[in-house]
Amino acid sequence: MRLTIWSRGCARPVLSDDMSASGLRAVLESGLPDADGPGVYPSAVALVLRDGEVVAREAVGEAVRYAARDYTLLPPERRIPARPDTLYDIASITKMFTSVLVLGLVEEGLLDLDEPVGRWFPEYRTGSKARTTLRMLLTHIGGYLPGRPVWRESAYVGRRRRMLLAAEPVREPGSGFQYSDIGYQTAGFLAELVTGQRLEALVEDRILTPLGLTDTGYNPAVTLLPRIAAAEQRDDLETGVIHGRVHDENAYGLGGVAGHAGLFSTAADLARFGEMLRGDGTLDGVTLLKPESVAQMRTDQIPAGVDHPYGQGVGARIDDVKFMGPLTGAFGHTGFTGTSLVVDQARRLTVVLLTNRVHPTRDTDINPSRAAVSAWAASL
Incomplete structure (x- = not known):
């Protein structure tokens, strides 16, 4: 051959x-x-x-x-x-490891792929973001651009995290595919929130x-x-x-x-x-x-x-x-x-x-x- x-x-x-x-x-x-x-x-x-x-x-x-x-x-x-x-x-x-972690939390009943992310984060409770689910974030249909360069926008880690959560989608969630880091950054924050661990x-x-x-x-x-x-x-x-x-x-x-x-x-x-x-x-x-x-x-x-x-x-x-x-x-x-x-x-x-x-x-x-x-x- x-x-x-x-x-x-x-x-x-x-x-x-x-x-x-x-x-x-x-x-x-x-x-x-x-x-x-x-x-x-x-x-x-x-x-x-x-x-x-x-x-x-x-x-x-x-x-x-x-x-x-x-x-x-x-x-x-x-x-x-x-x-x-x-x-x-x-x-x-790293995204695959994050996904294994999140899917394990879904199995435990701590998360649900199809519930709105706004259940956990207030930044996701208004506008089109209110329709965003965890599944959308993990499959790149959340409507986001590839990323937001928060490392340039603030000198503080806590502020950078809040800025990523506050990022606005550029299209209706679920309506288009665009590879983006923002969904996985959010998923990492969410895993921390529901478990109380880093x-x-x-x-x-x-x-x-x-x-x-x-x-x-x-x-x-x-x-x-x-x-x-x-x-x-x-x-x-x-x-x-x-x-x-x-x-x-x-x-x-x-x-x-x-x-x-x-x-x-x-x-x-x-x-x-x-x-x-x-x-x-x-x-x-x-x-x-x-x-x-x-x-x-x-x-x-x-x-x-x-x-x-x-x-x-x-x-x-x-x-x-x-x-x-x-x-x-x-x-x-x-x-x-x-x-x-x-x-x-x-x-x-x-x-x-x-x-x-x-x-x-x-x-x-x-x-x-x-x-x-x-x-x-x-x-x-």
């Missing part, structure tokens, strides 16, 4: 007949810097499981490579090679600890820096190259903890999370969700007549060819930093790709590399 592997920029395909782990390595290496330019990403880690068994695990490149956004290289002794256990900022894959504690107690995800969490300790992949240099934030703190500006502005972004993880931990979903909410005898709750994630929730580019479940995209390639019917999510998780129950696959394509800038297209990894897995 001949596999087409999309090269950087999709300029021309790289072809491979190799379905072995070395074939996956070739896929990953096609995105690395070379004599022709900086590539798609400086480092990547991929992990593919079939029937819960590791089929391939590869790490390539340097997790810390650049000193500045102009691609100035660090001295060799300050660069850090990627390893299978390198920690990456998983960005919007979001990081909820994620730790209800997901990370039960599944044994010891390398996943918000705000990683400074001692972990040698294992953490670097991100972008942001001149406007005057922080230099981001290393060890969340890349997303609003998550950073909320103290590093948010419902839409903020988690760091490894390929192994993320694969276990994916395996729990592949197992309809249960892994190694530990049940986080009922099968019917996982079904909410893998079933398209968008109302008839509303255009959307891919199927959208609660917290997960369905059949999104841009990163799932030929894994039709799969569900999962991507992260802006260059990460992706694909769960394919029909093919019994869990596919993880972690990159820091935002190091040192965000000016690359990671989707061809994501699709190539998915294509490799589909051809097993």
Whole structure:
């Protein structure tokens, strides 16, 4: 079987007949810097499981490579090679964790996907927002723009939270699809309100600890820096190259903890999370969700007549060819930093790709590399 592997920029395909782990390595290496330019990403880690068994695990490149956004290289002794256990900022894959948390609270009767959010937040009790439900927020039909840059608008975390809750939709809730962080930020606040616990504690107690995800969490300790992949240099934030703190500006502005972004993880931990979903909410005898709750994630929730580019479940995209390639019917999510998780129950696959394509800038297209990894897995 001949596999087409999309090269950087999709300029021309790289072809491979190799379905072995070395074939996956070739896929990953096609995105690395070379004599022709900086590539798609400086480092990547991929992990593919079939029937819960590791089929391939590869790490390539340097997790810390650049000193500045102009691609100035660090001295060799300050660069850090990627390893299978390198920690990456998983960005919007955090939304899947938030959704698992919220669905668990729904099972307990603390939340209801279809009750108006105004039951809990007064900011949602007037105008068109009064018709907004939690399901709408978790499926991107709440009517919001992609986000509101509250990190620029206030210096105080409490004020930023209130501003996000007060954000106004730009269309009637339920009438159109627009990917937006605001729904997941609100869902995180809501989980805190109904439990009386902080979001990081909820994620730790209800997901990370039960599944044994010891390398996943918000705000990683400074001692972990040698294992953490670097991100972008942001001149406007005057922080230099981001290393060890969340890349997303609003998550950073909320103290590093948010419902839409903020988690760091490894390929192994993320694969276990994916395996729990592949197992309809249960892994190694530990049940986080009922099968019917996982079904909410893998079933398209968008109302008839509303255009959307891919199927959208609660917290997960369905059949999104841009990163799932030929894994039709799969569900999962991507992260802006260059990460992706694909769960394919029909093919019994869990596919993880972690990159820091935002190091040192965000000016690359990671989707061809994501699709190539998915294509490799589909051809097993």
